Amino acid sequence: MIEYITECLFLYKALAGRGIPQRNVYEVLPSEDAQIIELADLNSGSAWFFWKASATVDIVSLCLICRLLRPKVVFEIGTMAGYTALHFALNTPDDAQIFTLDLPGGRVIESKLSVTAVDKVHIDAHASLAGPSFGDTHAARKITCLFGDSATFDYSRFRGKVDFFFIDGAHSYDYVRCDTLNAIGACHPGSVIAWHDFGRVGVNGVSRWILELSKQHEIYSVPGGSLAFMVVK
Numbered sequence: 295m296i297e298y299i300t301e302c303l304f305l306y307k308a309l310a311g312r313g314i315p316q317r318n319v320y321e322v323l324p325s326e327d328a329q330i331i332e333l334a335d336l337n338s339g340s341a342w343f344f345w346k347a348s349a350t351v352d353i354v355s356l357c358l359i360c361r362l363l364r365p366k367v368v369f370e371i372g373t374m375a376g377y378t379a380l381h382f383a384l385n386t387p388d389d390a391q392i393f394t395l396d397l398p399g400g401r402v403i404e405s406k407l408s409v410t411a412v413d414k415v416h417i418d419a420h421a422s423l424a425g426p427s428f429g430d431t432h433a434a435r436k437i438t439c440l441f442g443d444s445a446t447f448d449y450s451r452f453r454g455k456v457d458f459f460f461i462d463g464a465h466s467y468d469y470v471r472c473d474t475l476n477a478i479g480a481c482h483p484g485s486v487i488a489w490h491d492f493g494r495v496g497v498n499g500v501s502r503w504i505l506e507l508s509k510q511h512e513i514y515s516v517p518g519g520s521l522a523f524m525v526v527k
Contacts, residue, residue, distance in 0.1 A: 317514040323362040331357035340375035351519030360385035365457030372462035376426025383433035406445040462490035467499035492522035
């Protein structure tokens with residue numbers, strides 16, 4: 295019931311206006327060609343095809359960013375079960391590299407910055423995960439798993455080299471802000487930065503930071519989804 299109510303509030307805010315312009319990915323990253331996206335692992339517990347359609351909008355939009363941008367280097371904060379990393383690998387050029395960062399598995403560690411109650415649930419769940427959903431698939435050859443706290447991770451070797459940066463780690467204001475500043479440093483003009491869970495009820499640190507950042511950068515939210523994204527200038 296709580297999940298149903300929060301989704302209703304999320305959709306209401308999406309219809310009423312969320313403080314930043316709503317645009318589909320293909321409106322911001324235009325292409326004259328038809329785009330074919332690849333989806334996988336639909337029958338697993340990791341799939342984003344839930345009863346709420348907003349999650350489907352998000353994964354389709356992420357796949358479209360990969361198809362339209364054709365990034366050679368993708369960096370993700372928040373591997374969890376590896377579902378998004380798998381789809382980044384499926385929808386990028388053959389020579390693309392996908393780097394995905396998360397806490398080390400098998401144990402719960404103390405976070406550097408403050409986290410939300412929802413983050414604590416995710417951290418506990420992550421510690422018991424058997425392994426990423428991409429496993430030994432053909433796409434896995436493009437994926438490199440990195441481990442550590444995103445607030446203390448050394449991004450120096452990625453400075454100016456990342457074409458697409460996806461932020462879906464801790465949802466507190468402090469973490470989203472820190473992750474975004476690191477993402478901006480790792481990207482270059484023309485890169486895309488995307489955030490997950492914008493507008494969601496209960497993870498307002500994401501929305502608060504993005505609305506604050508939108509005063510300095512042109513940021514869009516995907517209609518009907520919780521994805522926000524910007525093109526680095």
